[in-house]
Amino acid sequence: MIVVRTQRKRRTQGIGRSQWAPLVSLFLAAAGFVSFAASLTPSASSASSASSFSRAGASGAIRGRVELRRVPSVSERRPNVSDLGTASHRDLPDRLRSVVYLETAPRGAFEQTETGHATLDQRNETFVPHVLAITTGTTVDFPNSDRIYHNVFSLSKTASFDLGRYAVGHSKSIRFDKPGIVRVFCEIHSHMSAFILVFSHPFFAMTDSDGRYRIDNVPPGTYAVIAWNEGVSSDPAPVTVPNGGIAELDIALR
Amino acid sequence: MLTAVHKRLLCVCALALCAGVPARAQTLPSDPVVFGNGRVTLGGDVSWSIAPEDTGFFNYTDYEHSTLRMVRLALIASVKADDHLALLAEVRSENGEHPEPYGLYLRIRPWTGRAFDIQVGRVPPTFGAFARRTYAADNPLIGYPLAYQYLTSIHADALPRTTDELLRMRGRGWLSNFSIGNPAPDRGVPLVSAFRWDTGVQLHAESNLIEATGSFTTGTISNPRFSDDNGGRQIAGRVVLRPLVGLIVGGSAARGPFVSRTALRAALGEAGAGDDAFTQTAWGSDVEYSRDYYLLRLETVVSTWTLPLVSATAGQLPLRAVGTSAEGRYKFRPGLYGAARVDHLGFSDIATALTRESWEAPVTRVAVGGGYSIQRNLLLKLEFQHNTREGGRVQRLNLGAAQVVFWF
Numbered sequence: 001m002i003v004v005r006t007q008r009k010r011r012t013q014g015i016g017r018s019q020w021a022p023l024v025s026l027f028l029a030a031a032g033f034v035s036f037a038a039s040l041t042p043s044a045s046s047a048s049s050a051s052s053f054s055r056a057g058a059s060g061a062i063r064g065r066v067e068l069r070r071v072p073s074v075s076e077r078r079p080n081v082s083d084l085g086t087a088s089h090r091d092l093p094d095r096l097r098s099v100v101y102l103e104t105a106p107r108g109a110f111e112q113t114e115t116g117h118a119t120l121d122q123r124n125e126t127f128v129p130h131v132l133a134i135t136t137g138t139t140v141d142f143p144n145s146d147r148i149y150h151n152v153f154s155l156s157k158t159a160s161f162d163l164g165r166y167a168v169g170h171s172k173s174i175r176f177d178k179p180g181i182v183r184v185f186c187e188i189h190s191h192m193s194a195f196i197l198v199f200s201h202p203f204f205a206m207t208d209s210d211g212r213y214r215i216d217n218v219p220p221g222t223y224a225v226i227a228w229n230e231g232v233s234s235d236p237a238p239v240t241v242p243n244g245g246i247a248e249l250d251i252a253l254r
Numbered sequence: 255m256l257t258a259v260h261k262r263l264l265c266v267c268a269l270a271l272c273a274g275v276p277a278r279a280q281t282l283p284s285d286p287v288v289f290g291n292g293r294v295t296l297g298g299d300v301s302w303s304i305a306p307e308d309t310g311f312f313n314y315t316d317y318e319h320s321t322l323r324m325v326r327l328a329l330i331a332s333v334k335a336d337d338h339l340a341l342l343a344e345v346r347s348e349n350g351e352h353p354e355p356y357g358l359y360l361r362i363r364p365w366t367g368r369a370f371d372i373q374v375g376r377v378p379p380t381f382g383a384f385a386r387r388t389y390a391a392d393n394p395l396i397g398y399p400l401a402y403q404y405l406t407s408i409h410a411d412a413l414p415r416t417t418d419e420l421l422r423m424r425g426r427g428w429l430s431n432f433s434i435g436n437p438a439p440d441r442g443v444p445l446v447s448a449f450r451w452d453t454g455v456q457l458h459a460e461s462n463l464i465e466a467t468g469s470f471t472t473g474t475i476s477n478p479r480f481s482d483d484n485g486g487r488q489i490a491g492r493v494v495l496r497p498l499v500g501l502i503v504g505g506s507a508a509r510g511p512f513v514s515r516t517a518l519r520a521a522l523g524e525a526g527a528g529d530d531a532f533t534q535t536a537w538g539s540d541v542e543y544s545r546d547y548y549l550l551r552l553e554t555v556v557s558t559w560t561l562p563l564v565s566a567t568a569g570q571l572p573l574r575a576v577g578t579s580a581e582g583r584y585k586f587r588p589g590l591y592g593a594a595r596v597d598h599l600g601f602s603d604i605a606t607a608l609t610r611e612s613w614e615a616p617v618t619r620v621a622v623g624g625g626y627s628i629q630r631n632l633l634l635k636l637e638f639q640h641n642t643r644e645g646g647r648v649q650r651l652n653l654g655a656a657q658v659v660f661w662f
Binding site: 018073075076077078079080081082083084085086088147148149153154155160161162164165167168183185190 | 284285286288292295296297325330331332340342343344354357359361363369370371375378380386387388389456459460462465467491499544545547550585587588589627629630661662
């Protein structure tokens with residue numbers, strides 16, 4: 001179920017949707033973004049990453065709550081009768097956090113060259129965070145904080161890599177230049193997995209523990225919003241961001 | 255020759271695998287099945303190995319089963335009652351045969367705050383390193399190390415009357431027979447069996463630096479048994495040190511009565527049937543080191559069987575075997591690795607009236623291969639083997655093999 005409410009905070013100058021639409025369509029067609037957006041089945045992290053997008057003078061925001069109607073089950077270790085004893089305690093990944101993002105983004109969103117760093121830690125046999133949302137060009141560090149080996153790898157088409165085995169206190173990094181979903185695993189511990197969602201625009205946000213999200217600095221216009229959690233995504237929900245206002249959108253998943 | 259059951263099984267496996275091959279990587283489910291509020295976890299392991307006929311029986315685990323020509327289905331389950339008690343089981347079917355419980359035991363953790371466990375039932379082997387890595391996904395190659403698979407000529411329930419009789423069976427371990435005890439031709443025993451687990455009680459404790467395991471089981475490491483055949487029990491122990499990250503150093507020992515009571519009765523009469531001097535004693539050491547993209551393993555197993563010899567005045571025939579394997583794996587790129595293993599089995603000499611030679615034909619195997627992960631839990635492996643044996647009908651054999659592995 002999708003509930004859309006629109007609040008107009010203040011009226012400022014901006015580019016209306018009617019002006020954006022043909023430009024965005026042209027750009028998306030040229031950049032092939034539509035196909036990426038359609039294939040993106042996300043989950044995410046980080047507060048709204050759109051804060052640096054200041055091209056639109058009177059941007060608004062989209063906020064709301066993602067309701068998980070079926071809570072993702074806790075990932076269990078693969079049963080292994082070969083073990084000589086009980087496996088050591090590990091942390092459980094936080095599978096309740098979702099990612100909310102715009103299926104298509106305003107013109108100019110793809111022109112950013114801003115790059116940054118993010119961290120996906122390996123701690124107590126768990127990737128922390130379980131879901132990481134970044135923009136293209138971001139370099140992700142993979143420190144090992146455990147006293148045992150891990151071997152981070154991914155065979156995803158978006159990014160295929162294998163960092164090999166390295167000990168506690170060491171870290172390796174990968175720069176993600178292609179948008180899409182990257183599933184990350186540990187070769188040694190099959191119960192360790194994480195998602196990295198790489199966006200080509202900054203209009204996405206991670207939900208908090210209550211499922212609440214907020215995407216800031218969204219130029220006025222009508223957009224399709226998608227929520228993603230553990231490989232499940234919602235249907236695109238239309239939402240209109242008023243000039244300088246806040247659009248509210250609640251989304252139910254699963 | 256594939257039977258109708260085998261063919262049906264192969265079709266099911268092929269369909270299951272092909273149906274899941276995704277348009278894009280990593281879409282086949284790889285998480286175990288969990289229900290009962292997390293108390294019940296099910297995993298699976300499917301492997302399908304194909305190879306030309308192994309005319310020298312270098313890779314056979316009995317007269318009908320070769321590690322290079324096998325379809326194996328395994329269902330693995332864990333049922334947790336609470337933090338103190340869990341039931342673990344693995345049921346396997348090989349080449350479409352009736353499923354058998356490979357492992358089935360209770361794991362008891364008396365104190366949740368201490369890494370100490372008691373395992374009771376059909377438990378994983380205490381001895382050595384490889385026996386607990388027999389899942390196809392854990393083995394970088396397709397074949398097994400010789401010490402864990404290659405069949406020597408000796409039996410627990412049949413004995414040679416003379417050393418000449420023993421020597422006549424050199425290089426025929428997949429189907430040998432002796433005149434005392436059970437006269438039926440049957441497979442001999444490997445140094446350590448990786449295909450049948452121990453039955454008994456196992457204790458395990460560990461810390462960050464060291465782990466120790468001890469067990470009290472039926473049979474011996476070369477002939478693990480579900481039901482006892484000689485009234486004796488095997489004692490086995492293993493200590494593992496982890497002095498630094500990536501380095502694992504292990505040592506193992508095991509000793510137990512080997513010869514069955516029936517064979518002893520046939521050899522020594524009723525008075526000798528209860529004699530527990532005829533044992534298998536084994537020592538093992540293993541080292542593993544890994545870093546970055548490479549992994550190296552070295553393992554040695556020394557096994558001594560003491561058999562009664564009715565034709566000799568000494569009355570005992572000690573037979574020693576030493577298995578050594580060195581294995582390496584290197585990952586070239588994501589999902590692609592190469593691997594190699596060099597393996598040798600050597601045997602002690604025994605004297606006959608005319609000569610002195612090793613009681614079994616020494617075997618050497620060089621295997622190279624690699625694997626490619628189509629996705630995380632779908633792996634293709636290739637292997638090329640060069641086998642040599644200083645005896646037997648086939649003394650040199652090159653073999654190629656391929657394997658598909660799927661697990662969840």
